[in-house]
């Protein structure tokens with residue numbers, strides 16, 4: 001079936017429905033795009049996988065887009081299912097009576113371009129029948145959002161009622177505001193930033209070099225060889241995970257205690273080292289190193305102001321609702337980055353989430369996220385009713 005919506009204006013080619021690839025969650029649907037115009041090139045073919053919950057209203061005015069973070073996926077809520085690596089990462093967010101209430105809302109979550117959950121990435125098969133590997137082009141947060149716009153077209157959604165996400169998901173949410181303000185009625189940007197800062201780029205470089213320096217990475221062409229850069233990916237996750245948690249949390253949880261049954265003076269590990277080993281192993285079991293490199297670079301090059309003027313030019317002209325939230329103990333996306341966004345928009349204070357968990361607070365503090373989303377959805381409906389002169 002060919003979809004004829006023309007809002008995916010940058011491409012002359014139509015959007016087609018297709019079967020999701022085997023690495024996608026079985027609950028996913030998929031579309032295929034051709035000749036996708038990236039910021040720095042063209043991808044001849046892109047498959048985009050996504051999940052939905054609830055029913056789209058006849059006027060398509062009840063659609064919400066949930067944006068996942070770096071190693072998340074479209075499976076926002078639900079069980080892992082057979083063969084699936086992840087259970088839902090924002091439990092209790094979507095469903096009847098939940099903050100994204102499927103009795104009134106239609107919720108969409110897209111697997112990101114460049115990732116490893118069915119949407120085309122470096123591990124996908126290119127049109128020539130070989131893995132993309134090192135040939136996969138640099139893709140940006142803007143490119144990620146471009147293919148999401150194609151999903152909106154395929155579903156018949158002119159404008160999202162709300163786009164929300166944390167971390168890299170928040171980068172996409174604010175990019176929707178910057179790139180498609182008329183297609184985004186409201187955005188909720190949590191623990192994120194309008195542009196990557198030097199500190200984030202620096203941590204990203206160390207992680208990328210950990211992977212690319214692993215001999216098994218083979219310049220990015222390890223797919224199909226039976227070897228994977230697991231050592232490099234595990235090292236990258238250790239570096240990243242330490243930045244995702246607060247020093248106070250790590251100190252409080254682990255102190256300088258040895259891991260049970262091990263002696264650091266005799267070559268054993270500290271408890272915190274064992275913890276990071278465990279986190280590394282978990283990620284290696286569920287994520288692709290090439291996608292990790294790709295997405296880390298996409299985050300490093302994130303900047304909603306590129307070619308668009310100042311941040312105030314970009315966000316100050318937005319007529320929808322931009323709500324910004326930060327985690328008070330986040331050392332990777334510290335509160336001032338959220339304050340910068342909120343100030344450029346000019347109308348709303350930053351909502352501060354209280355957590356000892358640092359950046360990962362946006363995932364761990366589900367009660368606070370649920371309350372924030374519930375309040376934001378209520379405010380959006382109230383704004384819409386006011387605009388329509390109802391009630």
Ligand SMILES: CC(=O)SCCNC(=O)CCNC(=O)[C@H](O)C(C)(C)COP(=O)(O)OP(=O)(O)OC[C@H]1O[C@@H](n2cnc3c(N)ncnc32)[C@H](O)[C@@H]1OP(=O)(O)O
Pocket residue numbers: 071072073086087088089259271272274275276278279282360363364
């Ligand atoms: C709900 C899910 O399944 S989400 C999975 C998909 N992930 C995503 O979508 C990305 C976002 N998610 C994440 O990044 C993470 O899963 C988070 C942030 C949400 C939660 O992180 P967690 O790892 O669950 O939290 P936490 O820091 O408390 O770690 C707990 C784990 O560390 C282990 N651990 C704690 N101390 C130690 C130690 N000294 N040595 C070894 N392991 C340890 C625990 O046994 C536990 O293991 P388990 O997760 O295998 O049960």
Ligand SMILES: N[C@@H](CCO)C(=O)O
Pocket residue numbers: 069070071072166167168244360363
């Ligand atoms: N724990 C999160 C952090 C990135 O924001 C993830 O793995 O996606």
